[in-house]
Amino acid sequence: MKRQDYLKWDEYFMGIAILSAERSKDPNTSVGACIVSEDNKILSVGYNGMPIGCSDDEFPWEREGSTLETKYVYVCHAEMNAILNYTGTHMKGAKLYVTLFPCNECTKALIQKGISEIIYLSDKYAETDIVKASKRMLNAAGISYRSYTPINRDVVISL
């Protein structure tokens, strides 16, 4: 009989999004994203971080203060990096596994690339206009989104 405790697709891909988030240097919110084709092949991954050449040590990670001294104007979102990291040609019908509900700017890009479903872990900014705008666009575009249901299982990776 086959192994019974293998990871299901949702667990596997959300696990990869969670692991990718561990690469993030953001001290407040690490985000990971994994884009998967219709036939369950990984197309791309990403996490939130400073653009290439913009040092993690020199650019600010502050949340508050003058605009130029906060992270927000510099950091690349996980979803945006996952889109930009993709070297293939075809993303139509793909799914996005992401640890935080996408912002409006990433949502626009995801829609334009033909993403058909979003599976997210946290929706901690659900009350913000940014996320409301995302959902409005996704609803209009007929793109489904659902919250990942945790299975309360630890998968230990010894590194």
Ligand SMILES: O=c1[nH]c(=O)n([C@H]2C[C@H](O)[C@@H](COP(=O)(O)O)O2)cc1CO
């Ligand atoms: O969809 C997203 N994807 C994403 O990667 N991020 C990143 C930008 C920031 O580095 C961090 C959010 O920071 P904070 O929670 O401290 O405001 O997460 C933020 C959002 C906003 O929803």
Ligand SMILES: [Zn+2]
């Ligand atoms: Zn975003």
